[in-house]
Amino acid sequence: MTTHVGLLALFALFVAVVFAVIAHDEPRQQLAFGVRVFGGFVAAGLVLGWLMFPLPL
Amino acid sequence: MRASTADRAQTIPPLAVTALAWAVPGAGHLLLGRRQKGLIFLVALSAMFAIGLLLSGRLFPLGLGEPLVMLAALATRGMGLAALTAGWAGAGQGVVTAASYEYGNAFLIVSGLLNLLVSLDAYDVAMGRK
Numbered sequence: 001m002t003t004h005v006g007l008l009a010l011f012a013l014f015v016a017v018v019f020a021v022i023a024h025d026e027p028r029q030q031l032a033f034g035v036r037v038f039g040g041f042v043a044a045g046l047v048l049g050w051l052m053f054p055l056p057l
Numbered sequence: 058m059r060a061s062t063a064d065r066a067q068t069i070p071p072l073a074v075t076a077l078a079w080a081v082p083g084a085g086h087l088l089l090g091r092r093q094k095g096l097i098f099l100v101a102l103s104a105m106f107a108i109g110l111l112l113s114g115r116l117f118p119l120g121l122g123e124p125l126v127m128l129a130a131l132a133t134r135g136m137g138l139a140a141l142t143a144g145w146a147g148a149g150q151g152v153v154t155a156a157s158y159e160y161g162n163a164f165l166i167v168s169g170l171l172n173l174l175v176s177l178d179a180y181d182v183a184m185g186r187k
Contacts, residue, residue: 002112007160011167014105018171021097022178 005046012041071183078179080137082172085179098175105168106136106143114161115151116144129162135169135176 020034069088078085083098117130133149134140143149149165152158181187 002157007112007157010108011160011163014101014164015167015171017097017101018175021094022174 008045009042012038012045015041069183071180074183075176075180078176079135079172082136082139082175085176086182089179089182091182098172102136102168102172102175103139105164105171106139109161109164109166109168110143110148112157112161112164113152113155114149114158114163114165116140116149116165129166132166132169135171135173136165137172140169 016034016038019037020030024030024033074085074088077088081099082102083095083100085095086092086098087095116133117126119127119130119134121127140149151161155161178187
């Protein structure tokens with residue numbers, strides 16, 4: 001779990017859970033919103049990582 | 058459920074709820090009768106903070122010398138008593154050479170910021186806005 005992607009997913013999970021529970025009251029809405037936030041975080045992380053790959057850092 | 062939440066919101070000062078929510082993640086919602094939300098906040102934010110410490114993250118010292126460090130310090134203090142207790146216990150020294158150091162910092166800082174957001178949400182509930 002201590003890989004970059006593993007920690008990214010864990011971080012996204014916690015943030016998605018908190019955002020979803022704050023934003024909505026109904027469990028179904030919370031789940032739908034949480035999945036969207038989680039997916040957005042993971043997808044953004046992967047895309048940004050891929051875009052930064054050629055940079056000489 | 059809603060009625061009891063509204064009743065409690067009228068009897069407890071909103072600022073007291075906010076302060077309690079800051080001190081213990083989820084406690085504000087628990088106090089207002091929103092048990093499920095409160096427990097989720099308590100478990101998720103505490104776990105996030107603990108993982109940050111386990112990943113060798115740092116609880117930055119409060120000081121005006123370096124503005125960015127001060128912002129990080131304020132953010133981590135958003136976890137309330139957990140951050141204060143960890144600091145007093147000597148945890149969160151941070152191991153700069155550890156591969157997980159920056160990850161740990163991200164977990165610590167964001168757990169504090171999320172708890173501040175949760176505290177503001179508890180304030181809104183206590184005010185009867187939600």
